[in-house]
Amino acid sequence: MSTAKYIFTETQYAQELKRLQAIEKIFDPTSHQRLKSTGINTNWRCLEVGAGAGSITQWMAGMVGEKGQVVAVDLDTRFVANLEAGNVEVVEGDIQHLPLDKQSFDLVHARYVLIHNPDAHAFLSKLLELVKPGGWIVLEEPDFAAARAIAGEDSACQSVNNVNRAIEQMFTARGMDYGLGAKLPALLQSYDLQSFSVEVDTHLSQGGSGIATMMHMSTMQLAEKYLATGAVTQADIDHYGRFAEDPNTWAIYYATVGVVAQK
Known part of the structure; x- marks a missing residue:
């Protein structure tokens, strides 16, 4: 993932931190369950790719204990640079070009990271290279193709679908x-993996709920990029925001596919 390709690179510090923390609040409980299914335990060495605001890094650090280690990698480590844990190493850079030892991690986790890479297959290959034989990879990625307005005023639903x-x-x-x-x-089927499980969370969300509000924040931050496509007007952006905060509306903003696999 190159810095130029990450869609939120230019967003302001406070806005981006708030968005990342909203994602953590909404999705961390499900991520914890997927990570626990690997048997994560003390002394494990774990890699968090795309550390964001650091909540999963901190959670894994607690799970692996003082003799374990968590390496947190991100293109921008401003939100995790001051994590206070002796078993956490924060590394800034592109995971595809960092000098990390192959087959050195018991567990590799990435949430909403592969989607920012034009060559997801190459990125996935890199992650799997870092997993020990018998180790685990947990990936969680969005499917925006599932997005659609479900209930609300016709004009607002049209604006949501335009966005x-x-x-x-x-x-x-x-x-x-x-x-x-x-x-x-x-994608994962093409690799020689011992076990493989898939979950899909569709996120049918009411206006004003965590996901709706988080997507409203994302839309405000990315409004210029959306307008540049020619698919939306500023009125659509404004209607989207009102729709996302109206408790009488319902929409699928995206689905999340979670995969847990053992190497």
């Missing part, structure tokens, strides 16, 4: 797949 098309066009213009999550299991 969804803008999201598709933004990713496509950057050489990325906005529906990557749904293809993740097929």
